[in-house]
Amino acid sequence: xxxxxxxxxxxxxxxxAHPGMFMGxxxxxxxxxxxxxxxxxxxxxxxxxFASPPDYxxxxxxxxxxxxxxxAWLSQFCYAVMFSSxxxxxxxxHPMADVSQKAAAPLGAAFTALALFTGAMWGRxxxxxxxxxxxxxxxxxxxxxxxxxxxxxxxxxxxxxKAARIVSVVTLVGAVNIPIIKFSVDWWQTLHQPASVFRTxxxxxxxxxxxxxxxxxxxxxxxxxxLHLVRMRTEVTRRRIRSLxxxxxxxxxxxx
Amino acid sequence: MTAFLxxxxxxxxxxxxxxxxxxxxxxxxxxxxxxxxxxxxxDRPLLSQLAPAIIWVAALLAQLLSHDRLFRSDFEDGxxxxxxxxxxxxxxxxFAKLIAHWLLTGLPLVVAMPVLALVLGLSADGFWLAVxxxxxxxxxxxxxxxxxxxxxxxxxxxxxVAPVIVLPMSLPVLIFGTGAFDPARxxxxxQALLLLAALSLVSMALAPxxxxxxxxxxxx
Numbered sequence: 403x404x405x406x407x408x409x410x411x412x413x414x415x416x417x418x419a420h421p422g423m424f425m426g427x428x429x430x431x432x433x434x435x436x437x438x439x440x441x442x443x444x445x446x447x448x449x450x451x452f453a454s455p456p457d458y459x460x461x462x463x464x465x466x467x468x469x470x471x472x473x474a475w476l477s478q479f480c481y482a483v484m485f486s487s488x489x490x491x492x493x494x495x496h497p498m499a500d501v502s503q504k505a506a507a508p509l510g511a512a513f514t515a516l517a518l519f520t521g522a523m524w525g526r527x528x529x530x531x532x533x534x535x536x537x538x539x540x541x542x543x544x545x546x547x548x549x550x551x552x553x554x555x556x557x558x559x560x561x562x563x564k565a566a567r568i569v570s571v572v573t574l575v576g577a578v579n580i581p582i583i584k585f586s587v588d589w590w591q592t593l594h595q596p597a598s599v600f601r602t603x604x605x606x607x608x609x610x611x612x613x614x615x616x617x618x619x620x621x622x623x624x625x626x627x628x629l630h631l632v633r634m635r636t637e638v639t640r641r642r643i644r645s646l647x648x649x650x651x652x653x654x655x656x657x658x
Numbered sequence: 659m660t661a662f663l664x665x666x667x668x669x670x671x672x673x674x675x676x677x678x679x680x681x682x683x684x685x686x687x688x689x690x691x692x693x694x695x696x697x698x699x700x701d702r703p704l705l706s707q708l709a710p711a712i713i714w715v716a717a718l719l720a721q722l723l724s725h726d727r728l729f730r731s732d733f734e735d736g737x738x739x740x741x742x743x744x745x746x747x748x749x750x751x752x753f754a755k756l757i758a759h760w761l762l763t764g765l766p767l768v769v770a771m772p773v774l775a776l777v778l779g780l781s782a783d784g785f786w787l788a789v790x791x792x793x794x795x796x797x798x799x800x801x802x803x804x805x806x807x808x809x810x811x812x813x814x815x816x817x818x819v820a821p822v823i824v825l826p827m828s829l830p831v832l833i834f835g836t837g838a839f840d841p842a843r844x845x846x847x848x849q850a851l852l853l854l855a856a857l858s859l860v861s862m863a864l865a866p867x868x869x870x871x872x873x874x875x876x877x878x
Binding site for chain 1: 805808809810812813815819822823825826827829830833834837853857864868871872875876878
């Protein structure tokens with residue numbers, strides 16, 4: 403590891419975030435994380451299907467919630483990851499922040515799409531419609547469009563270093579704008595129930611339903627963590643291959 | 659301040675003396691507004707009900723069309739690189755360009771409004787309300803569009819990416835713009851107008867910083 407400033411000892415974060423170090427320590431973390439994810443899913447699915455009661459009104463369709471709520475939570479969490487990575491890119495120009503940002507975008511889009519899909523599947527038996535122009539659903543749909551726009555912007559650039567900083571600007575603008583979109587859409591129309599788990603006066607959901615929900619949320623969060631790490635590793639490897647190819651082409655005297 | 663006014667008058671002169679662009683934009687706005695009745699059918703009550711939506715979609719599309727030229731020609735002929743050496747910071751400069759751009763692309767839409775109002779059968783009250791919402795809302799569209807334009811300025815084929823980024827972000831403008839006409843809600847018009855104006859002021863104040871940051875990165 404080449405250290406840029408030998409007289410000051412770098413902090414732990416600087417050390418683990420160095421691309422070379424990152425590849426080293428994540429190699430040993432990915433497999434245990436994947437196993438933990440699988441275990442959490444096994445436990446979660448068991449609780450969801452066998453150890454939790456059907457809802458007194460919705461019956462068995464309530465089990466859709468155990469996929470819907472975690473994916474909806476991750477659809478927002480992914481944006482938070484991208485937002486903090488974008489700050490890392492713009493302020494410290496850290497290469498791993500670029501990589502983290504790029505890795506999180508398709509995951510966020512996938513979880514948002516999954517939340518919309520499970521929401522539609524759940525909405526059909528309970529509300530009698532796949533889609534309703536309701537506040538929460540519409541703002542989630544817009545969030546999906548923002549994710550897809552960001553992915554499109556990543557793909558439009560050849561120079562990935564410049565792309566990372568440009569995309570950061572869009573991510574930050576989006577982060578300012580998403581609450582405004584949310585507010586405007588709520589002002590426009592509302593059918594979806596308000597938040598019922600995280601409230602100041604305690605959850606309004608019964609514990610028999612809250613337990614599987616929390617286990618599944620943990621499982622999905624672990625899944626995100628695993629996939630994010632794997633995608634980051636892939637991206638670092640891809641960049642290394644790219645620079646090796648360029649170096650080789652340069653040595654051969656031809657255009658890359 | 660001199661630099662600010664210089665940029666403003668430069669952009670206005672460029673926009674006005676090239677002439678064609680301004681008329682084309684107004685023409686596009688009117689054509690989109692006239693095209694939709696053909697798709698909907700010549701049902702006058704329905705059309706007058708849809709009129710605010712049609713006007714706002716036409717305005718949104720017309721604004722989208724004009725964004726690309728906001729920074730591109732300056733970027734390509736090197737003016738932007740020179741601007742970065744100016745006594746005025748790039749943020750202030752972008753602000754001046756935004757105002758000029760709004761005067762050239764937002765204000766003419768209001769001028770073309772009577773034509774659309776007549777064709778779509780908008781009442782006199784509805785017409786004035788539409789004018790007010792356009793005046794209050796189009797600056798926000800310009801601001802969001804400027805961010806999209808600045809972000810894609812370095813791309814040779816950025817034409818399609820910018821709308822994909824800008825459109826979802828300008829959703830609140832569309833909601834408040836057409837929400838002002840909601841007859842079911844008491845006080846919707848004044849509430850929506852205030853929210854639109856707030857959105858325009860905030861986005862016009864913040865967008866220059868984001869756009870200037872993107873321009874700096876693109877220019878490196």
